[in-house]
Amino acid sequence: MEGAPAHNGLAGRIAMVTGGGSGIGRACAQALAAAGAKVHVVDRDGEAAERVAGEVGGWAHVVDLADAAAIETLPAEVDILVNNAGLQYVAPLHEFPPDRFTLIQQVMVTAPFLLIRRCVPHMYARGWGRIVNISSAHGLRASAYKVAYVTAKHGLEGLSKVAAVEGAPHGVTSNCVNPGYVRTPLVENQIAAQAQAHGLPPEEVVEKILLDRSPVKRLIEPAEVAELVRWLCGPHAASLTGASVPLDGGWTAN
Numbered sequence: 001m002e003g004a005p006a007h008n009g010l011a012g013r014i015a016m017v018t019g020g021g022s023g024i025g026r027a028c029a030q031a032l033a034a035a036g037a038k039v040h041v042v043d044r045d046g047e048a049a050e051r052v053a054g055e056v057g058g059w060a061h062v063v064d065l066a067d068a069a070a071i072e073t074l075p076a077e078v079d080i081l082v083n084n085a086g087l088q089y090v091a092p093l094h095e096f097p098p099d100r101f102t103l104i105q106q107v108m109v110t111a112p113f114l115l116i117r118r119c120v121p122h123m124y125a126r127g128w129g130r131i132v133n134i135s136s137a138h139g140l141r142a143s144a145y146k147v148a149y150v151t152a153k154h155g156l157e158g159l160s161k162v163a164a165v166e167g168a169p170h171g172v173t174s175n176c177v178n179p180g181y182v183r184t185p186l187v188e189n190q191i192a193a194q195a196q197a198h199g200l201p202p203e204e205v206v207e208k209i210l211l212d213r214s215p216v217k218r219l220i221e222p223a224e225v226a227e228l229v230r231w232l233c234g235p236h237a238a239s240l241t242g243a244s245v246p247l248d249g250g251w252t253a254n
Ligand code: NAD
Pocket: 018, 019, 020, 021, 022, 023, 024, 025, 042, 043, 044, 045, 048, 063, 064, 065, 066, 084, 085, 086, 087, 107, 134, 135, 136, 137, 178, 179, 180, 181, 182, 183, 184, 185, 186, 187
């Protein structure tokens, strides 16, 4: 396969994972490094970025992805780009703070756009590249009170498809991964907040509220998402592009 290393791993590949300091991003950095890639770990939390970069033998970059000028300081020589950084804010639409809405679009749509724009010239020059966008079941479905997040994830889906269409002649694939609820700090905070709001124990919040529509009644582990991301970066996935792969315990099928 053109541009691929001799074996099926990722040796010789340079990866960049945004939000790599925690949760799914950290698991992705670990999985890509275990497959042989060198990883740029990007996070606004410097301590977390340094810790994960140390774990995987990669490089830490302390950048706030809401800052377009700071994105320009990141390396552009990247073979594998994982757009993962994200945040959540929960409020009814008519009370949703406009500045929160804007921030979520900046981090979860504009930053992935700027990074793809920045990194594809290197991928095109090498005739090989992988873009994986960590979307969500909320890139395919809506839930109440998550207007900024659902809007951003649907935007990311469009961005990913355009990158797939334009990247195809250059050996570059772009896909979304669409997890359901994954056991990370982002979700643990939501569980705690909902437990308080509903006066329920956390286990009941998980089963009765978060996983209400999910046939599989357990949280997904970050390593399960990372394994799919690693697989999408392999040479055997060259024809899988422009797709959105649900990893949601059957939620979107239900
Ligand atoms: P997390 O909170 O554990 O990690 C997110 C990381 O992104 C953190 O390290 C944080 O510092 C970083 N980050 C946030 N804003 C940033 C900014 N402005 N600049 C730089 N870094 C920033 O969250 P997670 O659950 O691992 O989520 C990762 C991605 O997975 C997000 O895009 C999220 O929407 C998506 N996702 C998560 C779940 C889930 O259930 N946890 C489900 C579906 C999709």
